[in-house]
Amino acid sequence: MPPKTNKNAVADTKPKLLGRLGTGLRIGIVGLPNVGKSTFFNILTKSEAAAENFPFCTIDPNEARVPIPDRRWNYLCELHKPAKEVPAFLNVVDIAGLVKGAHEGAGLGNAFLSNIDSCDAIYHMLRIFEDGDITHVEGAVDPVRDMEIINNELRLKDIEKVKKKMPELEKLYIRGNNKLLKNEYEAMVKAKEWLESGKQIRDGEWSEVEVEELNRTLFLTAKPHIYLCNMSEKHYLARKSKGVKPVKEWIDKNDPGALMIPYSAMFEQTIYDMEAEEKAAFLKEKKTASMLEKIIVNGYSALGLQVFFTAGKDEVKAWPIKQGSTAPMAAGRIHTDFQKGFIMAEIMKFEEFETAGSEAKCKADGNYRQQGKTHIVNDGDIIFFKFNTPQVKGSNNKAKK
Numbered sequence: 001m002p003p004k005t006n007k008n009a010v011a012d013t014k015p016k017l018l019g020r021l022g023t024g025l026r027i028g029i030v031g032l033p034n035v036g037k038s039t040f041f042n043i044l045t046k047s048e049a050a051a052e053n054f055p056f057c058t059i060d061p062n063e064a065r066v067p068i069p070d071r072r073w074n075y076l077c078e079l080h081k082p083a084k085e086v087p088a089f090l091n092v093v094d095i096a097g098l099v100k101g102a103h104e105g106a107g108l109g110n111a112f113l114s115n116i117d118s119c120d121a122i123y124h125m126l127r128i129f130e131d132g133d134i135t136h137v138e139g140a141v142d143p144v145r146d147m148e149i150i151n152n153e154l155r156l157k158d159i160e161k162v163k164k165k166m167p168e169l170e171k172l173y174i175r176g177n178n179k180l181l182k183n184e185y186e187a188m189v190k191a192k193e194w195l196e197s198g199k200q201i202r203d204g205e206w207s208e209v210e211v212e213e214l215n216r217t218l219f220l221t222a223k224p225h226i227y228l229c230n231m232s233e234k235h236y237l238a239r240k241s242k243g244v245k246p247v248k249e250w251i252d253k254n255d256p257g258a259l260m261i262p263y264s265a266m267f268e269q270t271i272y273d274m275e276a277e278e279k280a281a282f283l284k285e286k287k288t289a290s291m292l293e294k295i296i297v298n299g300y301s302a303l304g305l306q307v308f309f310t311a312g313k314d315e316v317k318a319w320p321i322k323q324g325s326t327a328p329m330a331a332g333r334i335h336t337d338f339q340k341g342f343i344m345a346e347i348m349k350f351e352e353f354e355t356a357g358s359e360a361k362c363k364a365d366g367n368y369r370q371q372g373k374t375h376i377v378n379d380g381d382i383i384f385f386k387f388n389t390p391q392v393k394g395s396n397n398k399a400k401k
Contacts (some may be wrong), residue, residue: 005080013088016327024091024293025091025120025121025303025304025305026091026118026120026121026303027092027093027115027119027120027121027122027123027124027302027303027331028092028094028095028115028118028119028121028123029041029092029093029094029095029122029128030095030122030123030124030150031097031124031125031127031146031150032097032127032149032150033096033097034097034127035095035125035126035127035146035230036125036127036129036230036265037094038062038094039265040123040125040228040265040268041064041094041271043093043268043272043292044064044066044092044292044296045064045066045092049155053214054395060320062093062094063091063093063094064092065089065091065092066089066090066091066147066296067087067088067090068087068088068089068296068297068300068318069088069296069297070087070088070309070318071224072309072350072354073085073088073307073316073318075354076309076311076316076382077316080311080312080313080315081318082311082312082315082316083313083314083315084314084315084316085315086316086317086318088305088307088318088319089320090300090303092299093115093119095116095119096109096115097192101285111151111218113154113157116220116223119218119223120223120303121223121224121225122223122225122226123226123295123299124150124225124226124227124228125230126143126146126147126227126228126229126243126247127141127143127146128141128143128229128230128231128232128235128241128244128247128262129141129231129235129264130232131232131268131383132320138350140164141243143229143243143246143247144247144250146278147227147250147251147274148250151200151221151254151255154200154220154221155195155198155220155221157220158190158195158201158219158220158221159196161219162188162191162195162217162219163192165188165217166189166192169181169184169185169188170185173185180199183210183212184216187209187214187306188214188217190210191217191219191267199220200221200222200254200255201214201219201221202221202222202223202224202225202255203254203257213385214284217245223301224302224303225255225258225259226258226259226260226261226295226298226302227247227258227259227294228261228262229241229243229247229263230262230264230265231243231244231262231263231264232264232266233264233266233270235264236262236263236264236266236267236288237264237267237288241262244260244262248260259302261294261295261298262291263291263295267288267290268292271283290390303372304322305320305321305322305323306320306321306322306323306378306379307319307320307379307381308321308322308377308380308381308382308383309350309380309381309382309383310382310383310384311382312335319333319334321333321377323340323379324376325376325377326365326373326375326377327342327344327345327347327371327373327375327376327377327383327385328342328359328373329386330345330383330385331345331387332386336387337387341387341388342373342385342387343386343387343388344370344371344372345370345371345372345383345384345385345386346368346370346371346383346384346386347369347370347375347377347381347383347384348367348369348381348382349366349378350365350381350382351380352365353382370383
């Protein structure tokens with residue numbers, strides 16, 4: 001994610017749940033029917049998912065990859081003019097509308113919830129706009145009520161999850177005296193009480209041991225949320241909507257730390273097919289901006305992902321890794337044998353490389369560093385790996401040269 005967008009970065013949420021491992025993580029678009037989910041998906045991914053004016057027009061989840069806007073990657077491509085350019089991607093899933101009672105099977109109920117279960121973060125779409133031609137499943141536009149419906153359905157499904165686990169845990173831990181299950185049992189008891197009090201797992205205070213146990217269950221309410229307020233084009237350009245303020249107040253009270261992004265699907269559609277110069281002139285005239293970059297960058301961050309780069313004449317590539325990854329783990333993203341035979345990583349921080357203008361100057365400035373197995377990779381590092389795996393032919397360890 002580009003440094004210039006750090007001001008838009010997703011705020012830290014509690015607890016520090018790790019979620020699924022790996023980098024093929026997905027963010028799902030969730031909300032009631034007819035709030036603009038599929039329209040947003042179409043704009044975001046430049047695809048053609050169904051977007052009709054009736055509930056449940058999206059039956060099976062549509063999935064697409066969206067390139068991550070990153071000026072650092074653009075800079076490296078311009079500098080090296082490589083034969084191949086590979087950005088990082090955000091995997092986005094359009095999930096059909098959820099309705100009240102979904103946890104009990106209402107609407108397309110459990111199928112939708114299972115689709116959410118397979119995602120790792122959530123774009124929570126809220127309808128702020130009024131439009132008499134577009135029906136609302138609840139009869140009237142009320143984004144706070146809609147938020148409460150969705151969050152409550154996810155919470156009730158989590159209660160169902162933990163209740164299914166408890167009988168077996170009680171049998172083995174309480175009656176069977178299996179001490180190995182102590183941590184899991186106590187974490188599930190605490191999670192059940194927390195959920196039944198009306199709260200989300202992600203907003204709790206959890207110990208490292210409890211987080212480890214919670215990650216095995218992958219609760220729906222543990223997934224990071226980004227709330228998207230879909231405004232009318234008129235209100236978006238005027239920078240005001242009476243619906244946004246109560247949403248922000250609700251989030252501050254009930255989902256502290258979550259990010260809210262006001263945007264307009266209609267406005268994004270207006271600028272969708274404009275050429276770059278026409279779009280720039282239009283945005284300057286209207287004194288506004290597209291929110292898509294902010295939405296994409298924060299979605300990537302919500303998944304706990306960052307990138308490192310390999311860069312040279314053959315290829316400039318942004319490699320996704322989990323935040324907190326070590327240098328050998330990053331090497332393993334290129335080839336598993338790089339991780340097994342890892343010797344060291346030679347690293348330049350992007351900002352220092354950009355200031356220097358070349359690898360040679362970066363070295364002369366003392367900013368070309370050799371790092372070992374315990375080094376934690378920073379977002380945007382440019383890395384050259386040294387390894388000892390003679391069985392790997394045509395290896396990518398010289399990708400930066």
